[in-house]
Each structure stands twice: as structure tokens, then as C-alpha cells.
Amino acid sequence: MLRKPKIDIISVLEENEAFIDGHFELPCGLHVQSYVDTAAVTQYPNLAAKIGEALGDLFDVRVDAVFAPTPENSILAQEVARFKNARALFATDAGGVMQLKGSMKINPGENVLIVDNVTMTCRKVREAISLIQMMKANAVGAAVIVDRSSTGAVGNIPLRSLLSYPLDTYEPEVCPMCKAGTKLIKKGAK
Secondary structure (H helix, E strand, C coil): CCCCCCCCHHHHHHHCCCEEEEEEECCCCCEEEEEECCHHHHCCHHHHHHHHHHHHHCCCCCCCEEEECCHHHHHHHHHHHHHHCCEEEEEEEECCEEEECCCCCCCCCCEEEEEEEEECCCHHHHHHHHHHHHCCCEEEEEEEEEECCCCCEECCEEEEEEEECCCCCECHHHCHHHHCCCCCEECCCC
16 A cells, blocks of 8 residues: 655755756757756755655565666665665666666566656656566566656556656747747756
8 A cells, every 4th residue: 555655745846946947958859848856855865865765655565676767866766775675776878778887787586666756758767667677577666756747657567756747848849938039958868
């Protein structure tokens, strides 16, 4: 049974000015009018620990490893792993291909929980699932701070979040902010 998160994530994000209005290009190429900068909160160990516990609480399953699809989310993986009494792993990008960092490994049969700060297209989560399955392990779910997709699942893998925050997105050629001449800020890594 899922428990109610022990953290009011909206208040935490607001208090740390993580909600930013403007004109942003996301790593997927889409444009949005608001951005959620989760690093504004995860930079503080006490908040990262609370968020990690809340993310871990989203899944009531045994977890052997917690996997972050990017180095920027290694803090989240560490805190969720601490709460779940598991190992923390993270991936790097090797020429456009996700791979485990250094000597980190996922063993066959292990239960792996994916953690991410924000998802919109679920691209990173899908890549993580593929990597985990390639290693003959079990992706038991994906826990994210902010779900801008509102999908609830990636294939047959549950996707759960502390905050569902869907946004209007625009292709660059039809973006009203581009048409208005609003300065574009690129966010994240491709």
C-alpha cells in the first residue's frame, strides 16, 4: 500500500524558488513557459534526504539497487538507496548511449528502482529500463520528483511521482513565446 509522502513537495519547491517562468527549450527540443529546477532543493542534504525517503516510499517492494539515468540524479539515487537499504548506481552518456558508470554493475535477477528528478517524455526512464533488462535484472518502477507527462507507467513499469505537473509544450515552429520574441533558455543535457 502506498503511503502519503512525508514531504510537501510543492511547498519545498516554492520555498527554494524551483519554479521558474520564462521561455525554455527542454532537452527533447520542446519549448515550455515554466521550468522546475529540482537542483534548487537537492543541493541541500537535509532536503535531498527527505525527498529520497518520499521517493522510496512510493514503492513498497524489495529493491537491490537504485539507478539514476544521469549523473545529475546520483544524489537522488544515493538518498533513495539509503532509505531502501540498497546500492546506488548511476549512468553516464557514452556517445549517446546510456551506460553504467565505471565499476558499477547490475546483477541478473536484481530488483532495480529507477529515480529521476523530472520526466516529460520518459526517454531517460525508457533507456534505463532497456539497460536494466539487458542486464537481466528487473526494473520494478520509476520514481520521479516531478512528472510532467502524467503517464503513470512506462510500458508495464509503474511511474510514480511526488508531483504531477503537466505543462503545455510547443514545437519550436509553433511556439507562441518564439513568435513573441521572448529570449530562449536551453535547459538540461540532450
